[in-house]
Amino acid sequence: MEFINYMLSVDAAKMNIEEFPYLSANSKAVEAMGEEYSSNEAKNPPAEVIAAGEYVSNLDTDTLAIYDEMWTKLKE
Numbered sequence: 001m002e003f004i005n006y007m008l009s010v011d012a013a014k015m016n017i018e019e020f021p022y023l024s025a026n027s028k029a030v031e032a033m034g035e036e037y038s039s040n041e042a043k044n045p046p047a048e049v050i051a052a053g054e055y056v057s058n059l060d061t062d063t064l065a066i067y068d069e070m071w072t073k074l075k076e
Contacts, residue, residue, distance in 0.1 A: 006012050013029030021043060024030055030038050038044055059067070 010028045013026040014032045
């Protein structure tokens with residue numbers, strides 16, 4: 001539990017954002033990154049953009065087999 005608490009701390013989350021520029025749900029860490037980061041819509045899309053997105057639900061076995069075949073060919 002201590003590790004999770006550490007990773008959720010502002011300082012650690014900020015370092016994580018700097019190293020791995022994924023979206024962060026840690027609003028305090030996003031604030032700590034400054035205006036350039038927080039106003040970048042590629043890194044922090046507005047809520048309405050996220051709400052308009054599409055999500056892939058759990059796929060059936062046949063569809064997963066097709067995805068697996070496609071990814072395998074892509075990696076060759």
